[in-house]
Amino acid sequence: MLTRALIVVLAILNLGVACWWLLRDAPQKPAPPPRPAGVAELRWVPGGTDAAVAAQASSEAPAPALVERDPAAATAVASTPAPAAPAKPQAEPAKAPAAEATSSPTPAPVAAVVAQAPAASEPPRCIALGPFADRAAASVAQGRAGALLSQARLREQPAASGSARYRVLLPAAASREEAQATVKRIVAAGLGDYYIISQGEDANAVALGQYRNREGAERRIAAVQAAGFQPRLVASGDAGQWWVDGQLAGTAQPAQVQQRSGAARQQSLECARLR
Structure with missing residues (x-):
């Protein structure tokens, strides 16, 4: 008894659900959001071309303006023959390897190249x-x-150490008397260390000292020159x-x-x- 009642209840429920499904309203699609101004609508067309947009663009393109032409000019243009197409150049026959070898420049000899090199400057x-x-x-x-x-x-x-000698001499006088007169002037100038050479190639010359180094002899020459005389330096030995x-x-x-x-x-x- 209970089983029959459950079956009847389930049948009624199924019948009610079927009636609701058949009598319900179709669901409405939500309205698309408003498109921003200045933005074109994207469409997908098979083949990658928007036929509608292409047709619209062709219809909006302005038609070329009609230009009135001179009939004589049109006739002259029509009667002018079109330039002939240039003839294709014929392919040149391939040159034989022997001809190419003959036309190639002959390398210059190595000797000629070496001869053209600039000569090295002498040290x-x-x-x-x-x-x-x-x-x-x-x-x-x-x-x-x-x-x-x-x-x-x-x-x-x-010079080697200890072997050089430097003498300070006044020029030789013409006679002994002139040499003695020179000595008097030397004494009057306040100079000492002098003597008259009596013989040799420097006879009648007045010697004013002998030194072992050039520096001492040059200092003596400077002092004699300050007194008004013109001495000379004579080196002897291994000077x-x-x-x-x-x-x-x-x-x-x-x-x-x-x-x-x-x-x-x-x-x-x-x-x-x-x-």
Whole structure:
């Protein structure tokens, strides 16, 4: 009995649900949101072309304005023949490998290329001219060499210690009496350490001292010159020697420069010593 009642209830419920489903209203789609101003609507068309937009664009395009033409000009244009198309150039026949090898330039010999290379410049050559007894003689030799020597300079080679002697002399007088008169003037000037040489090539000359170094002799010369005399320096023994060092200019040869300067000897010199 209970089972029948449940079946009847379920049948009634199913019937009610079916009637509700058949009699209900169709659901309404929500309205699309408003489109912003100035933004075109996107549409998808198969084939990638919007036919409606293309048709609208073609309809909105302005038609070309009609231009009235001169009938004679139109006839002349129509009667002008069109230019003929240029003829296609015929393909050139392929050249044989032998012809290409013949037309290629012949390479220049290696010997000719080497001959065109510039010759390397010769290294500088430097020499020393001398020896000279004093600086004055070396200066005269330097002036005689002239343009044959560049970067020329005077160099003193010191003497061995204890072997050099330097004498300060006044020029030899014509007679003994003149030498004695010179001595009186020396004494009146307040100078001492003097004597008259009586013989030799310096006879009647007045010696004013002998020194072991050049510095002492030069100080004595300065004092005698201040008194109004003109002495000279004479080196004896193994005294210092003066040389003229320089670089040969252009194509000058050492023997040529030696002869021009009047030097007794010439010897090779490292150019680095001139710097």
